[in-house]
Amino acid sequence: MSDLVKLKVDTEACIAGGQCEMIEPDTFLVDDDTAIASVIGTGSLPVDRAAEVIDRCPAQAISIVNSDSE
Template sequence: MSGAVHLTVDLDRCIGIGQCEMLEPEVFRLDDEDGISRVVDGATLDRARAAEVVERCPSMAISIVEDSPSG
């Protein structure tokens, strides 16, 4: 394991494509009201997988929270 990291979604960049929720349904949910992605409270991903999800976001709206506690 390369350690778990937290992620964040830039709400101004996200346009609700939902690729993140499709890749990691336990971590990302599109909000019912505005259709924009949110990170589920406390959810983390393995760093390598997180990097992949960041890479796959078509809106480039997801980033890894770098000061997040690992574990």
């Protein structure tokens, strides 16, 4: 199994582009009222899929949670 990384959304930067929810619907959800995305479920993805969703975010609001600082 490939390594999993935990992801977070910068709620100040999010513009509700919805790309994260489209690509990874089990990991991201755009709230209908606040129009801000958040991490759902385990919030973790394999490294390659995490890289893809980070790249596709138009607001560059998704990043990997640094395990040392949590």
